[in-house]
Amino acid sequence: MAGTETLTAERILEATEEVLRRYGPAKATVVDVARVLGVSHGSVYRHFRTKAALREAVTERWLSGTLAHLLPYVEGAAPADARLREWLAALFRFKRSKAGGDPELMATFQVLISENSAVVDRHEQHLVDQIARILADGHRDGVFAAPEPDLATTARAVFHATDRFHNPAHRAEWSAPDAEAAFDAVVALVLSGLRP
Amino acid sequence: MAGTETLTAERILEATEEVLRRYGPAKATVVDVARVLGVSHGSVYRHFRTKAALREAVTERWLSGTLAHLLPYVEGAAPADARLREWLAALFRFKRSKAGGDPELMATFQVLISENSAVVDRHEQHLVDQIARILADGHRDGVFAAPEPDLATTARAVFHATDRFHNPAHRAEWSAPDAEAAFDAVVALVLSGLRP
Numbered sequence: 001m002a003g004t005e006t007l008t009a010e011r012i013l014e015a016t017e018e019v020l021r022r023y024g025p026a027k028a029t030v031v032d033v034a035r036v037l038g039v040s041h042g043s044v045y046r047h048f049r050t051k052a053a054l055r056e057a058v059t060e061r062w063l064s065g066t067l068a069h070l071l072p073y074v075e076g077a078a079p080a081d082a083r084l085r086e087w088l089a090a091l092f093r094f095k096r097s098k099a100g101g102d103p104e105l106m107a108t109f110q111v112l113i114s115e116n117s118a119v120v121d122r123h124e125q126h127l128v129d130q131i132a133r134i135l136a137d138g139h140r141d142g143v144f145a146a147p148e149p150d151l152a153t154t155a156r157a158v159f160h161a162t163d164r165f166h167n168p169a170h171r172a173e174w175s176a177p178d179a180e181a182a183f184d185a186v187v188a189l190v191l192s193g194l195r196p
Numbered sequence: 197m198a199g200t201e202t203l204t205a206e207r208i209l210e211a212t213e214e215v216l217r218r219y220g221p222a223k224a225t226v227v228d229v230a231r232v233l234g235v236s237h238g239s240v241y242r243h244f245r246t247k248a249a250l251r252e253a254v255t256e257r258w259l260s261g262t263l264a265h266l267l268p269y270v271e272g273a274a275p276a277d278a279r280l281r282e283w284l285a286a287l288f289r290f291k292r293s294k295a296g297g298d299p300e301l302m303a304t305f306q307v308l309i310s311e312n313s314a315v316v317d318r319h320e321q322h323l324v325d326q327i328a329r330i331l332a333d334g335h336r337d338g339v340f341a342a343p344e345p346d347l348a349t350t351a352r353a354v355f356h357a358t359d360r361f362h363n364p365a366h367r368a369e370w371s372a373p374d375a376e377a378a379f380d381a382v383v384a385l386v387l388s389g390l391r392p
Contacts, residue, residue, distance in 0.1 A: 153381050157382045160360050160382050163360045164356050167360075167366075169363075169366060170363075181349075182352065185352060186353045186356050189353045190385060192341075192390075193386060193390075194385070194389075
């Protein structure tokens with residue numbers, strides 16, 4: 001019955017995530033994905049030419065959920081310093097809920113992420129671009145100093161200085177009782193560093 | 197011949213590090229340590245009552261090398277902001293050279309570190325205390341603002357904001373071509389955040 005619906009790339013990616021969750025990243029195959037969808041594996045290959053391309057696309061889709069989740073803080077009307085704090089807090093909460101809510105899927109995607117460093121680099125650049133937009137607003141409105149040496153470098157420094165609260169390498173620390181207080185202290189230091 | 201020298205705790209710890217390097221953390225035993233020293237394993241147990249106590253002590257010894265290495269920047273006469281920058285740079289270089297120079301020993305100590313979280317917590321607190329001493333000097337001399345909400349919190353925030361450049365979870369990134377530039381940008385942001 002599943003086969004009677006139009007086979008879109010999005011449906012294939014949903015099924016791939018399901019298969020990865022079920023069998024783990026080492027065992028999941030394109031044949032498994034086709035079986036879940038009730039189609040031939042040739043139909044899947046018409047959308048994604050290789051297994052690697054499919055794994056890359058599902059990684060990109062998973063990561064892009066974060067960007068969509070954070071966009072309201074980039075485009076909001078609140079002062080830029082409040083928006084940057086909220087953006088960082090939303091990123092921390094989002095990553096923490098992913099890590100805590102479904103640790104197996106998180107571990108699966110850690111494997112996929114390690115295979116697809118170019119996808120991750122692009123994703124990090126998108127996140128840094130979101131920070132840069134908030135910093136540019138803040139500079140325009142006099143909330144933040146002129147970025148030194150430039151906007152891109154400062155935005156990346158903000159991203160790196162808060163690594164502890166979004167980089168999955170630190171996920172074991174996110175459930176520590178003092179994690180929130182540690183986050184507040186780092187964000188206060190970063191915001192202070194951005195002020196005129 | 198080795199057995200004719202006085203058996204000190206320090207000699208046992210040196211031999212333990214050697215045995216860990218040779219056999220790996222899973223296989224190294226107290227008997228191996230005793231054999232390297234040319235003594236009975238009972239002699240080792242007179243200094244360290246359990247294998248766990250020996251492993252904890254060797255972990256602490258390894259970590260304390262970092263503290264000794266950084267102390268000159270705490271006690272120096274240069275302005276506090278320059279000392280903090282140098283302290284952070286020295287920590288980054290020291291960790292990077294350990295990770296790059298002897299990756300197997302680094303991996304061994306990552307295992308020991310994961311077994312001895314209380315030792316690591318104490319070690320991190322000592323590092324944060326060194327930062328706090330530099331911040332206190334800086335506040336006294338008007339180089340840094342009064343710490344908000346307090347010295348201990350601000351010192352820990354500096355430590356966390358620079359996690360990317362000393363936490364071994366990030367060691368794969370330390371050899372990236374832009375690692376130095378990324379370090380400079382984060383330190384500039386942190387120092388800006390500390391200024392009056």
